[in-house]
Amino acid sequence: MSSTTEAARPSIHLSPSVTARLARRHRAERRFRRYGIVAIGLAIFFLAMLFISICSRGYTAFVQTFVQLEIVLDAEVLDLGAERDARTLGAANYQGAVKQSLRSLFPDVKKRRDRRKLNGMISTGAAYQVREMVLANPALVGTTVEVWVPADDDIDMLMKGHIDRDLPEDERRVDDDQLAWVDHLLQLGRIEKRFNTTFFTAGDSREPELAGIWGAVVGSFFALVVTLALSFPIGVAAALYLEEFAPKNRWTDLIEVNISNLAAVPSIVFGLLGLAVFLNFFGLPRSAPLVGGLILTLMTLPTIIIASRAALKSVPPSIREAALGMGASKMQMIFHHVLPLALPGMLTGTIIGMAQALGESAPLLMIGMVAFIVDIPGGPLEPATAMPVQIYLWADSPERAFVERTSAAIMVLLAFLIAMNSFAIWLRKRFERRW
Amino acid sequence: MSADAGPGAVPAAERAAMESFVPSPATVKPAGAPPRSQDIATETAGDITVDNPRMCARGVDVFYAEKQAIVDVSLDIGQNEVLAMIGPSGCGKSTFLRCLNRMNDIIDVCRVTGRIELDGEDIYDRNVDVVQLRARVGMVFQKPNPFPKSIYDNVAYGPRIHGLASGRAELDDIVQSSLERAGLWSEVKDRLGESGTSLSGGQQQRLCIARAIAVSPEVILMDEPCSALDPIATARIEELIDELRRNYTIAIVTHSMQQAARVSQRTAYFHLGKLIEVGETNQIFTNPRHNLTEDYITGRFG
Amino acid sequence: MSSLTLIIILLAFTAFAFHLGKRRSLGVATRAGGVRKLHSLPSYYGTLTALWCGVPALIVLGLWLSFETTIITWLVVAELPPELRGLPEEELGLLLNDIKNLVSGNVVASEVDATMERAAEHYRKLQGISSAALAVVAISLATAGVGNGWRMIRPGLRARNHVERAVMAFLIISSLVAIFTTIGIVLSVLFEAIRFFGHVPFTAFMFGLEWSPQTAIREDQVGSSGAFGAVPLFAGTLLISAIAMTIAAPIGLFAAVYLAEYADARVRAVAKPLLEILAGIPTVVYGFFAALTVAPVIRNAGESMGLSVSSESALAAGFVMGLMLIPFISSLSDDVINAVPQSLREGSYGLGATKSETIRQVILPAALPGIVGGLLLAISRAIGETMIVVMAAGLTARLTANPLDAVSTVTVQIVTLLVGDQEFDSPKTLAAFALGLMLFVVTLFLNVIALHVVRKYREQYD
Ligand SMILES: Nc1ncnc2c1ncn2[C@@H]1O[C@H](COP(=O)(O)OP(=O)(O)O)[C@@H](O)[C@H]1O
Numbered sequence A: 001m002s003s004t005t006e007a008a009r010p011s012i013h014l015s016p017s018v019t020a021r022l023a024r025r026h027r028a029e030r031r032f033r034r035y036g037i038v039a040i041g042l043a044i045f046f047l048a049m050l051f052i053s054i055c056s057r058g059y060t061a062f063v064q065t066f067v068q069l070e071i072v073l074d075a076e077v078l079d080l081g082a083e084r085d086a087r088t089l090g091a092a093n094y095q096g097a098v099k100q101s102l103r104s105l106f107p108d109v110k111k112r113r114d115r116r117k118l119n120g121m122i123s124t125g126a127a128y129q130v131r132e133m134v135l136a137n138p139a140l141v142g143t144t145v146e147v148w149v150p151a152d153d154d155i156d157m158l159m160k161g162h163i164d165r166d167l168p169e170d171e172r173r174v175d176d177d178q179l180a181w182v183d184h185l186l187q188l189g190r191i192e193k194r195f196n197t198t199f200f201t202a203g204d205s206r207e208p209e210l211a212g213i214w215g216a217v218v219g220s221f222f223a224l225v226v227t228l229a230l231s232f233p234i235g236v237a238a239a240l241y242l243e244e245f246a247p248k249n250r251w252t253d254l255i256e257v258n259i260s261n262l263a264a265v266p267s268i269v270f271g272l273l274g275l276a277v278f279l280n281f282f283g284l285p286r287s288a289p290l291v292g293g294l295i296l297t298l299m300t301l302p303t304i305i306i307a308s309r310a311a312l313k314s315v316p317p318s319i320r321e322a323a324l325g326m327g328a329s330k331m332q333m334i335f336h337h338v339l340p341l342a343l344p345g346m347l348t349g350t351i352i353g354m355a356q357a358l359g360e361s362a363p364l365l366m367i368g369m370v371a372f373i374v375d376i377p378g379g380p381l382e383p384a385t386a387m388p389v390q391i392y393l394w395a396d397s398p399e400r401a402f403v404e405r406t407s408a409a410i411m412v413l414l415a416f417l418i419a420m421n422s423f424a425i426w427l428r429k430r431f432e433r434r435w
Numbered sequence B: 001m002s003a004d005a006g007p008g009a010v011p012a013a014e015r016a017a018m019e020s021f022v023p024s025p026a027t028v029k030p031a032g033a034p035p036r037s038q039d040i041a042t043e044t045a046g047d048i049t050v051d052n053p054r055m056c057a058r059g060v061d062v063f064y065a066e067k068q069a070i071v072d073v074s075l076d077i078g079q080n081e082v083l084a085m086i087g088p089s090g091c092g093k094s095t096f097l098r099c100l101n102r103m104n105d106i107i108d109v110c111r112v113t114g115r116i117e118l119d120g121e122d123i124y125d126r127n128v129d130v131v132q133l134r135a136r137v138g139m140v141f142q143k144p145n146p147f148p149k150s151i152y153d154n155v156a157y158g159p160r161i162h163g164l165a166s167g168r169a170e171l172d173d174i175v176q177s178s179l180e181r182a183g184l185w186s187e188v189k190d191r192l193g194e195s196g197t198s199l200s201g202g203q204q205q206r207l208c209i210a211r212a213i214a215v216s217p218e219v220i221l222m223d224e225p226c227s228a229l230d231p232i233a234t235a236r237i238e239e240l241i242d243e244l245r246r247n248y249t250i251a252i253v254t255h256s257m258q259q260a261a262r263v264s265q266r267t268a269y270f271h272l273g274k275l276i277e278v279g280e281t282n283q284i285f286t287n288p289r290h291n292l293t294e295d296y297i298t299g300r301f302g
Numbered sequence C: 001m002s003s004l005t006l007i008i009i010l011l012a013f014t015a016f017a018f019h020l021g022k023r024r025s026l027g028v029a030t031r032a033g034g035v036r037k038l039h040s041l042p043s044y045y046g047t048l049t050a051l052w053c054g055v056p057a058l059i060v061l062g063l064w065l066s067f068e069t070t071i072i073t074w075l076v077v078a079e080l081p082p083e084l085r086g087l088p089e090e091e092l093g094l095l096l097n098d099i100k101n102l103v104s105g106n107v108v109a110s111e112v113d114a115t116m117e118r119a120a121e122h123y124r125k126l127q128g129i130s131s132a133a134l135a136v137v138a139i140s141l142a143t144a145g146v147g148n149g150w151r152m153i154r155p156g157l158r159a160r161n162h163v164e165r166a167v168m169a170f171l172i173i174s175s176l177v178a179i180f181t182t183i184g185i186v187l188s189v190l191f192e193a194i195r196f197f198g199h200v201p202f203t204a205f206m207f208g209l210e211w212s213p214q215t216a217i218r219e220d221q222v223g224s225s226g227a228f229g230a231v232p233l234f235a236g237t238l239l240i241s242a243i244a245m246t247i248a249a250p251i252g253l254f255a256a257v258y259l260a261e262y263a264d265a266r267v268r269a270v271a272k273p274l275l276e277i278l279a280g281i282p283t284v285v286y287g288f289f290a291a292l293t294v295a296p297v298i299r300n301a302g303e304s305m306g307l308s309v310s311s312e313s314a315l316a317a318g319f320v321m322g323l324m325l326i327p328f329i330s331s332l333s334d335d336v337i338n339a340v341p342q343s344l345r346e347g348s349y350g351l352g353a354t355k356s357e358t359i360r361q362v363i364l365p366a367a368l369p370g371i372v373g374g375l376l377l378a379i380s381r382a383i384g385e386t387m388i389v390v391m392a393a394g395l396t397a398r399l400t401a402n403p404l405d406a407v408s409t410v411t412v413q414i415v416t417l418l419v420g421d422q423e424f425d426s427p428k429t430l431a432a433f434a435l436g437l438m439l440f441v442v443t444l445f446l447n448v449i450a451l452h453v454v455r456k457y458r459e460q461y462d
């Protein structure tokens, strides 16, 4: 046997030149691997930076500086006559009562200019708050009440440390007098930070301390309800047709290309579509969540259709055959057997689509959901904004206090998104089946 | 991957062909044959060692996560021999073969214990460079897997990364001689720039062999290299293996017993992760010592 | 009657029709000799009756509501005094807006005169007539539908087949929504863009070097027609997209390679969800991050090196946009890399290649078409991205390649031109649609190529 074979040679792979090269190759390998680690590290680092920069700015917005005032609800101060009906009570001079109580807290402040500065430390919302109290309980007139009213946003910023006390006076939005008054209130225990319910219950406002996200949340809610009500049935129906019934021809090819292309069309183009078609052609109202929902429907449809088709694909043929074998019509087979099995996957895709829709803002700008809207919308046809648009609006506001509110609104929005996505993931895990 | 395919793993047509090829053990078995092992748990029947071993495996166990795929296998592969490994599918032939150049390293859940030596050196030693090891112990796979590159670049890939050629001319030489040895040169010499994937299945597999040879390995591992090929292409590869034996040590996994009989000098029979029997190919097919081996080669397995 | 009430009534009626149809079919069946005599299950007869009741009425309602405003407005205009009717289109539009505001009790911009009061009264009356007529029509249609059902139901009626055909029609119409959307997009941007090119020549728009639409507001100003040369916008868009891709392409690709080829299951289990979070962050958040955190950092860094950096530098917007694209690129590339058959990896490792050699010389070349497709999709997203640039890039269009300068983009201009008070038919408003057309055409082109390439690539390894 060995006569026909060559003798074993020393391997070329053990020669010095090849082994030296091997060392170089391993160095290159380590370098390459490091690039990968650096890339992942950078991505995670940026994500962390983003979260840190937003949370560190935003968490303070969940508390708000309040001042405790002793308000004398004297009929005279309130400019009230004998009548006590809601109309007169509503029109009474609560601002005066608030000012009066400040004056009695700081009797030394005499000059008109100083008085104005002093009054400026309390939010204009204070008067509204007292008004609501009296309207709810007219018997309060004539009594003295202790109320915590919101401080002005500048004082709030000072209390939260966003205004540096050591700056020269003219570079500070709170002057020395006001500093002294705040310190006095601190000594009296009449100023403190409390949980900021206004932020969660109010609509937009020009005054940061009175602005809240509820209006935007409700607007987003209406828009998403419209989106869900339309895009889920339409998306599932389209997926069913394309996956189960459609013949494979140029037409269905065209539809498929269309769907995947729509998923990549810039969102602002959908805004142009909404403006031209829904507003200008059909004459639907501007700023309405209904229109927003219609646009978001068109935008989320591709996501839902693609996810639903994948879910339908994953239902094994054996189930279809079994159903057909029992004499069901194709329609019955699909609606009774295939659809229920594919539903979790479809729902997962729908929730992910809804999460995308919730974060979408550019097309909503086009249809006027950027208006300054104070009232909480009562229906899908009333003017409203949406959460991301509210963030955009606040981000544009110059007041320092809006920065923290913008960040806080982002935190709320991200919380919603993470909750929705986690639910989708849970759903997928829960119903994941191995065939 | 089905764990234990029965005799069905050997196609019926092939089995019929085999019957005519390998004489039935019942008729050939000498009267005074040694008593045959009955128990699967007993040690390997036959001599696992050879005179001038290139690779030696001792007490090798392989686990995929919790599942043990190879149980205490010891086996030598001699210089310039072709060792065939046969056995029902799922018995661990590929697994064992892939241990020999540590291809199992790239499977996360795979764990190998025991000792495997190349020229007396433990290849699982911490100081061993897998890259170098795989250059010395090359591999050809079940399904032809040419890279989506030109034929030339496919063959030149190995020499390039290992720096085996100092210039273009030398590289050209390596490519040509490798393709020649793989018996492909005459067919492709005019179209070296075409994609390797444009070749026929048999040509692709020979390209993969050329690609492996181009790295100048000492041992070549082949995992069912002909299972995806037609009979004519198979015959060419078998001829090729016989020629390659002069320069290389070869271990080949096959589920075709005729192929084992045609190309190999020694044959090892695996069953459920155990090495049941090893010996001269002739002896295995004519006079197996273990009844499992006999069952398998007579097609009575199961 | 408000349309919402009408819809609720119709839905209730439809539910009632279902019951009626089912009962009727059972009644008919008993007379004919048992439920088995029916062709379909009773619920199919119910559904069929419900469809007859609800569908025509709801379709009429939808069409009616869609065109109601247009028709009423047209009628109101027809009744206006001739001198008002002769007004130029823009002023007429403003006037109508005021009339509508008057009708809905909103604040009205101009002062209200008797003509307007009369027009508003007319409008209100027409609205009343319209909604009453709609209610009558819709409810009679629904009733007729139920009656039809009652009459038609007999044992031989193939209710199931009818219902299935209706369902099929719904499925087909649903799948056509995507086509209608595309047609809608094309028509809506195309028409307005064509009107724009009636004001501004196409070549001036495509090749003009100056963009200052704001000057068009005041008629008396010099250059009141505005300058609509879009080249600075195209350049700005490209600059920011290029910066974004410079950041995102290498990081995204390397991250994908690392996750697909190097990372063990534990690292993947952490890094992938994190990247998914990065992908799920709304762009408005990225915009805020860019404007508030990244831009100041870049400006300070630049100033400390003695460079003058605009506070709305292209670099800041591009950088954050790159951040946004990282997970997009990495997840697309990850998919593509995973689609490369394992046998190619084994072939390479079996020859003694290191991992990085295998990746660079075998996997990436094999995955190249898919990766290129992914990068094209990413570029298309960068070009169409709006919120980040609206919040972090400049408003004034400047033709520069300096990433430290402020530039403006196509999307920024679309937003600024269309948000706030719009003038009907002014070139300023229409310009937004011309830009939208450009945006749509370019991204469509990129998407179609990318999707085609990726699809071909997937088919190759399936
Ligand atoms: N990557 C893997 N992960 C888990 N189990 C594996 C893997 N590869 C092979 N196995 C298992 O190991 C056993 C032996 O497989 P293999 O070596 O491929 O058998 P053969 O090549 O003899 O057909 C089989 O039971 C198979 O299921």
Ligand SMILES: [Mg+2]
Residues within 6 Å of the ligand: B090, B093, B094, B095
């Ligand atoms: Mg195998």
